Amino acid sequence: MATPKPKARFMDFQEMLSIDTPQDTAPAPVQGGILEMDFSQMESFPNHRFKLYEGQQLDDMVESVCQFGILLPIILWHTEDGRYIILSGHNRKNAAQLAGLTQGPVIIRENLTHEDAVLIVTETNLRQRSFSDMSHSERAYCLAQHYEAMKCQGKRNDLLAEIEMLLNPHDTSENETLAEPQHKLKSREKLGQDYGLSRDKVAKYIRISNLIDPLISRVDTEEIAFLAAYDLSFVEDTAKQQQIADLMESDSYKVDMKKAELFHSYYETGKLTDTAVVQILSGEKTRKPKSSKPQSVKIKPAVISKYFTPQQTPKEIEETIDKALALYFEQQNQEVVMT
Structure with a gap:
């Protein structure tokens, strides 16, 4: 039938x-x-x-x-x-x-579009539920989608206004709709006001929305602390995130604040290898890696004025220093060879 x-x-x-x-x-x-x-x-x-x-x-x-x-x-x-x-x-x-x-x-x-559909799903959940009753993953997902929508123009803003009218057909004034997102406040500040969060907390939620489901679900169950999840979210390689999640599942490893900070540091310095992941989770690695970035050296104004005139540009000064150092190290190498 x-x-x-x-x-x-x-x-x-x-x-x-x-x-x-x-x-x-x-x-x-x-x-x-x-x-x-x-x-x-x-x-x-x-x-x-x-x-x-x-x-x-x-x-x-x-x-x-x-x-x-x-x-x-x-x-x-x-x-x-x-x-x-x-x-x-x-x-x-x-x-x-x-x-x-x-x-x-x-x-x-x-x-x-699928993007429009996702926006309706997240926006209606934000409007209909108590934000305090949402899990961390629901808050992160909602805020990330809402933040992206607030940054968009045109059709997306019209869609937000449409959703607002759907949920509150008699409460939306002409001068206060989601179709007018050009607020004096920045987007994250506006979100924070809407949901009782600081701008910093909104930013952290938006970051942890980048965690894969097996990891962010552990934030919901408090197996991973919120701030640890924030540090962990800086590991933007989903394959590495999956490796961490798999090892937590198979070997019952835990991710605390210290380990999350190590993951953050090792990833930023390009040293988060598969072996490093295991060593961090097992507790074998306990110190942050040494930075591979070149040191920044400031030259005192007195030294600059000793060798250069006020008319010389920073680029000219940089080129002269580069040539002088090249000549210096060349002479040093020649002295080593002669000895």
């Missing part, structure tokens, strides 16, 4: 949205309207980074759905291959199914 097509019903909601008509699998919704769709037709967002509610939080949502139904429509992405992927509403769908419902209200979006 064929799966029933979602039936459209008109509601005066979000007239600012331009919802395109899904072809063949769904009837055309009225502009600003909402569809009722079977949950069986919806798919979860691939590699969804946000954990479903559990315990009391889930029980409360199920009870709310039983009493009032789904109050906020699920946002779906109708892809080019005809799939309906959930962008916002994974918990609503889960709670509704536990409450015995088989369908719910949806808003369908089309003509989205």
Whole structure:
């Protein structure tokens, strides 16, 4: 038996949205309207980074759905291959199914890039959840995506404004929308104000979002401390990150602050070999590597004025010093040969 097509019903909601008509699998919704769709037709967002509610939080949502139904429509992405992927509403769908419902209200979006879809997923989670209740990995992922969106112009800003209207249709003023990201404050300062974080903490979260899943999941379980994860995130080679994660899993190694600092230092100096990774994790290496960068030497102004005139440029002075040193070391080598 064929799966029933979602039936459209008109509601005066979000007239600012331009919802395109899904072809063949769904009837055309009225502009600003909402569809009722079977949950069986919806798919979860691939590699969804946000954990479903559990315990009391889930029980409360199920009870709310039983009493009032789904109050906020699920946002779906109708892809080019005809799939309906959930962008916002994974918990609503889960709670509704536990409450015995088989369908719910949806808003369908089309003509989205994958980047647009990811932005909707992260932005709606930031707006609908308590930031303090999120895990470290969820916060990092959200803030990183949100930060990138705030730096973009044009379509991405329009999309953010659209999301804001979706979630708060009556609370967004004309002069205070996410479509106007040119704030006097810098992006990270703005994020910090929005979510009660210092600019430094926002920067650290954005950095640890670069950790691969097996490592950032250990931050969630407190096997890796937050500040240790920050240092570890400077190892930007994902193959090296994977090696660290594999060794932690197979040999039960731990990454504390000291080891994370060593990983940071060895990677920055280009000395984080496979052997060094094992030695750091096992505790064999305990000191930072010596820097391979050339030493910086400052010449006192009195010395410069002794040999050069004020009219000579820094480049001319540099070239003269270079020639003088070349001549000096040449003479030194000749004296060594003669002796």
